[in-house]
Amino acid sequence: MCLAIPGQIVEFMPDQPHLALVEVIGVRRRVDLGLLLDDPPRPGDWVLIHVGFAMSKISEEEASQQFQTLALLGEDTAALEEVRGYEQ
Amino acid sequence: MKFVDEFRDPEVITRTADEIRSLADPGRHYRLMEVCGGHTHAIYRFGLKDVLPPNIELIHGPGCPVCVLPMGRIDDGLALGRDPNVIFTAFGDMMRVPGAHGSPLERKANGMDVRIVYSPTDALKLARANPDKHVMFFAIGFETTAPSTALTLKRAKAEGIRNFSVFCNHVTIIPAIRAILDSPDMRLDAFIGPGHVSTVIGCRPYEWIARDQGRPIVVSGFEPLDMLQSIVMLLRQLKQGVAIVENQYKRVVPWEGNRAALAAMAEVFELRPFFEWRGLGFISQSALRIRDTYAEWDAERQFQVPGVRVTDPKAAQCGEVLKGVLKPVQCKLFGRECTPERPVGALMVSSEGSCAAYYNYEHRKAASTRLEPATV
Numbered sequence: 001m002c003l004a005i006p007g008q009i010v011e012f013m014p015d016q017p018h019l020a021l022v023e024v025i026g027v028r029r030r031v032d033l034g035l036l037l038d039d040p041p042r043p044g045d046w047v048l049i050h051v052g053f054a055m056s057k058i059s060e061e062e063a064s065q066q067f068q069t070l071a072l073l074g075e076d077t078a079a080l081e082e083v084r085g086y087e088q
Numbered sequence: 089m090k091f092v093d094e095f096r097d098p099e100v101i102t103r104t105a106d107e108i109r110s111l112a113d114p115g116r117h118y119r120l121m122e123v124c125g126g127h128t129h130a131i132y133r134f135g136l137k138d139v140l141p142p143n144i145e146l147i148h149g150p151g152c153p154v155c156v157l158p159m160g161r162i163d164d165g166l167a168l169g170r171d172p173n174v175i176f177t178a179f180g181d182m183m184r185v186p187g188a189h190g191s192p193l194e195r196k197a198n199g200m201d202v203r204i205v206y207s208p209t210d211a212l213k214l215a216r217a218n219p220d221k222h223v224m225f226f227a228i229g230f231e232t233t234a235p236s237t238a239l240t241l242k243r244a245k246a247e248g249i250r251n252f253s254v255f256c257n258h259v260t261i262i263p264a265i266r267a268i269l270d271s272p273d274m275r276l277d278a279f280i281g282p283g284h285v286s287t288v289i290g291c292r293p294y295e296w297i298a299r300d301q302g303r304p305i306v307v308s309g310f311e312p313l314d315m316l317q318s319i320v321m322l323l324r325q326l327k328q329g330v331a332i333v334e335n336q337y338k339r340v341v342p343w344e345g346n347r348a349a350l351a352a353m354a355e356v357f358e359l360r361p362f363f364e365w366r367g368l369g370f371i372s373q374s375a376l377r378i379r380d381t382y383a384e385w386d387a388e389r390q391f392q393v394p395g396v397r398v399t400d401p402k403a404a405q406c407g408e409v410l411k412g413v414l415k416p417v418q419c420k421l422f423g424r425e426c427t428p429e430r431p432v433g434a435l436m437v438s439s440e441g442s443c444a445a446y447y448n449y450e451h452r453k454a455a456s457t458r459l460e461p462a463t464v
Contacts (some may be wrong), residue, residue, distance in 0.1 A: 004284055032209060034239045037348040048287070048340065051179070051229075052207025053236040055346065056287045062339050069311050073133050075439070082180075085206035087213060 004048035004055065005070070005079045006063035007031065009041050022049065024079075025067070029086035052086050097313060104316040105139040111323040118144045119275060120322060121412060123265060124282035125152030125440025126310055132449040134312045144319070147412035148442035150264045150368065151282055153229045154185050155410060155434045155441045157257055158364045159398040162187035165226045165255045166195055168391045175201045175218065177211040178226040185434045188398040192226075208240035208254075215244075215252035222251045224387050227258055231288040234258040234376060235349035238356035241378070241385050255387040256378050258357065261285050262293050263374035264365065269301055271368075273413055278322040280315065281307035283337050290345025291333050298331040309337040356382055366400065366434070367407030406433035409442060416446040423451055 007022040013030065020041075022031040032053045033040065039057060041047055046063040047054035058066070070076045112118065122128055128148045131137065137146065150156050166187055169176030176192065183193045183204060196202035201221075205211045208225050215223035227237045237254060244252050261282060268274055281294055286307045294305050304325035308318035318336045325331060335341055356379060363375030378386035387393075400406050404421050408414040416422050416435070426432040428444050435441035439448075 032207075032236070032239065035235050035346060035349045035352065038346075048284075050284065051233050051236045052209050053239065055232070055235075055284070055349070056340055056342075058340060065311065069130075072312075073130060073310075082206045085204075085210070087210070 004050055004066065005083060006058065006066040007047055007049050007054075007083070008063070009043050009045050009047065011043050020054075022047065022054070024049070024083045027080060027083050029083055029088060031086065049083075101139075101313055101316060104313065104320060107320050108139075108144070108316065108323060109141050111320065111327055112141050112144055113327070114141075114143065116143065118277050118323070118326070119147055120144065120278050120280060120319065121147040121149045121268070121276050122280040122308075122315075123149035123151045123261065124280075124285065125149075125155065125438065125442075126283065127280055127308065127315065128152070128442050129439050129445045130310050130312070130315065132445040134315075135449070136312060136315060139316070140319070146280075147276065148409075149279075149412065150268065150365070150410055151230065151261060151285070152435070152438050152440040152442070153233075153257075153259070154181050154438045155406070156259065156264070156365045156367070157185070157228060157434065158366045159186070159188055159400060160364070160396045161257055162192075163189065163396050163398060164393050165224075165257075165387075166190075166192060166200070167394050167396075168224055168255065168387060169195065169200050169202065171222075171391075172201075173220075173222055175203060175214060175221050175223045176226065177203050177205045177214065177223060179206070179228065180204045181438050182226060182228060184431065184437050186431060186437075188396075208237050209243070212240050212244055212249065212252055215249050216247075219251060222253065224253050224255055226255045230259055230261050230282075230285050231349075231353070232284045234357065235288060235346070235352050238352040241356050241382050242352065244385050245382060250384065253385050253387040253390050254378065256357070256376060258376040259363065259365070260359075260374055260376065261289075263371050264368060265297065267365075267368045267371045267374075268411065269297070269303070271411060274411065276303065276412075277326060278303050278331075279305040280318050280322070281305045281333075283307065283309055283314075283341065286335075286337070286341045286345070288346050288349045291335050291341065291343050292345075294333045298333050302331045304331045304334075306334045306336050307341055309340065355379075364397070367410035401432055404433045406435050406443075409435055416443040417451070419443070423447060 357376035435443035
């Protein structure tokens with residue numbers, strides 16, 4: 001729960017502007033952007049996700065490092081399972 | 089450190105470890121607390137202790153949300169779930185945490201409608217899909233997850249969804265650090281500050297730790313190199329005799345935190361006068377409750393909560409381990425009655441709990457080392 005999952009914004013949901021389709025290692029799910037109102041991300045940007053909410057914008061390099069950290073911690077499977085659990 | 093080759097920049101890691109050895113005064117014993125359970129997990133997983141000199145001791149802090157929750161709160165939440173009209177929802181981390189009468193998962197096996205959610209918005213979605221049921225979300229976590237619960241409650245109110253409520257167990261990290269510093273049996277030299285909590289609260293809330301308590305604190309990332317660099321920064325401060333807040337995790341943590349997240353929390357939550365923490369007892373203004381303006385979505389006001397207080401199983405020493413007074417292995421139940429497969433206390437359940445981390449990496453390693461002579 002404390003570990004953040006990196007994902008890339010694909011597109012905003014036209015009917016619900018606070019939601020975006022975000023891709024995490026090939027899995028695309030809806031993520032809430034409501035906590036990034038001060039500095040909204042754009043498609044192509046990378047974010048760190050906690051419990052379905054994007055919490056901070058990060059660089060692509062940081063995103064790939066975060067994937068590696070999750071894998072080293074043995075949490076990558078759990079992280080993907082969590083993402084699969086988000087709304088499609 | 090046996091995994092060093094898998095890491096980014098192994099040479100830099102080796103150099104940083106050398107720097108730690110040259111900075112540490114061999115005549116001094118250093119006690120550094122990592123506040124966050126994610127750091128505790130990483131320290132054991134990466135075998136960081138193997139590269140630190142023996143006079144640098146890492147003390148595991150209170151930053152594991154399921155670990156600090158007293159058993160009575162789990163029982164209170166589950167008591168509400170007994171209503172056949174209620175769907176009890178919680179994060180997966182909560183499912184195996186024992187209450188006095190079983191864990192949520194065991195209650196599910198006995199017929200209670202218990203469901204794992206990955207986000208509080210999933211619980212809200214469940215409420216939309218089940219208008220004839222009441223969906224209760226058992227909310228846990230520090231400032232990393234509290235803003236998400238806050239925003240979910242704002243959405244529930246905006247949409248007028250009445251069959252949804254939150255049983256709020258959100259806690260805040262600063263009062264727990266204060267309680268640990270006030271504890272007479274605890275002597276600490278410095279803190280490794282939490283990474284993701286700080287993306288929300290920023291670095292300013294830690295300033296009193298340096299200014300008033302004279303303890304250095306460095307907000308740290310989770311990679312091995314991050315944590316070793318943070319230890320270097322702490323040792324430099326200790327050597328120079330200064331105490332300031334530093335941010336090693338600048339690439340993710342802004343000094344001012346996340347203002348939108350803080351605003352959402354402030355709108356929905358207020359501080360409880362006091363809240364009980366496992367091991368630390370009652371700490372004033374250390375937890376969040378739902379404001380009057382959101383009372384209709386507050387499970388504690390929509391339902392009759394028993395308000396039970398349950399003491400931990402007598403032989404278990406979760407509290408002492410949580411405070412850092414005892415190492416996991418010093419608990420009488422560790423590795424015998426209490427294992428990750430059959431946990432007695434919450435610290436053995438969560439991957440962020442120090443007992444589970446210690447068991448999975450140190451204890452199993454030690455057991456396999458002990459077996460080696462017999463298998464040769």
